[in-house]
Amino acid sequence: MANVQLDGIRKVYDNGQVAVHGASFGIADGELMVLVGPSGCGKSTLLRMIAGLEEISAGTLSIGGRVVNDVAPKDRDIAMVFQSYALYPHMTVAENLAFGLKLRRHDRATIERRIAAAADTLGLTPMLAKLPKQLSGGQRQRVALGRALVREPSVFLLDEPLSNLDAKLRHSVRTEIARLHRQLGTTMIYVTHDQVEAMTLGQRIVVLKDGQVQQIDTPMALYERPANLFVAGFLGSPAMNVLEGRLLRDDGLKLHLDSGASLPLGAAQVPEAWLQRPIAVGVRPEHLQPAADGAAAFQARIEVIEPVGNEIFVNLDLAGQPLVSRVSPRPLPALGQMLPMALDGACLHFFDPGSGQRLGD
Incomplete structure (x- = not known):
């Protein structure tokens, strides 16, 4: 050896x-x-x-x-x-x-x-x-x-x-x-x-x-x-969802996309220097879930549902932004219907959209 x-x-x-x-x-x-x-x-x-x-x-x-x-x-x-x-x-x-x-x-x-x-x-x-x-x-x-x-x-x-x-x-x-x-x-x-x-x-x-x-x-x-x-x-299948926009404190931390959509980020911790600046936010499909009652939520349209046995991949559209959610087997609304979704703020990843490098390390 x-x-x-x-x-x-x-x-x-x-x-x-x-x-x-x-x-x-x-x-x-x-x-x-x-x-x-x-x-x-x-x-x-x-x-x-x-x-x-x-x-x-x-x-x-x-x-x-x-x-x-x-x-x-x-x-x-x-x-x-x-x-x-x-x-x-x-x-x-x-x-x-x-x-x-x-x-x-x-x-x-x-x-x-x-x-x-x-x-x-x-x-x-x-x-x-x-x-x-x-x-x-x-x-x-x-x-x-x-x-x-x-x-x-x-x-x-x-x-x-x-x-x-x-x-x-x-x-x-x-x-x-x-x-x-x-x-x-x-x-x-x-x-x-x-x-x-x-x-x-x-x-x-x-x-x-x-x-x-x-x-x-x-x-x-x-x-x-x-x-x-x-x-x-x-690394990751499905791949990490990446959304680009600006971070604002508007009744809590939110990501405002160029399309006009706004996503509540819950308890996410982000460097203060990046507020009001373009930023890329990554979220793994397992950390994007149908919103529970009372959770900070946004609405996304169901485009495709892919059941693979022990889990389901839900392909969503948020004002033209594709998203994928990994969920456990459950009843879901029909294709084309809106589904309340929530991000797990503790599991978000923040990147500089210019260099692509991770922030906060």
């Missing part, structure tokens, strides 16, 4: 495109760190630089305290699982697992021991004699994981390994990866564009946008205190 340290890592291609802007952070020994962001944000490029598959333009990369900028991939003591399974179709599961070990000239006893251990860990023992074409997608991905596992590396790198699986298999293999990490305690760096994978797998998460690190923290810290509007909107 090993820690990984990035200091000012930068990637600039020959055409001048900057893919990663000076990323600096550390990954502790035995930690599962997730790199997340939209397509093109630089997360896979960053992972490939750690693997040695992309040249580092500037900065220092250390694995286990050793600077590896100029170290060949095979000498970095890492193993990588790619988006595609990349299995040899003419080889059995056992032969796929053994291939890398044979290239490194391990003895037969070591190869057999490692294959048996990895197959037992991943539930592949009954499939060792099968070809990849005889396996399901989830089983093939487990073989790809096993091929990395038998290496017994210091660091596992996983580049969107679940993107080719359907929803049910994604959940199953995601659980398998989390269990594997707990069992092995090995350092893992996991790349995904799926915020659900990031939130459920990562001990910490690095959020990237346009090659720049936006925020690094635990999943719930990112959810509860996003550093800027991008992080606020990217």
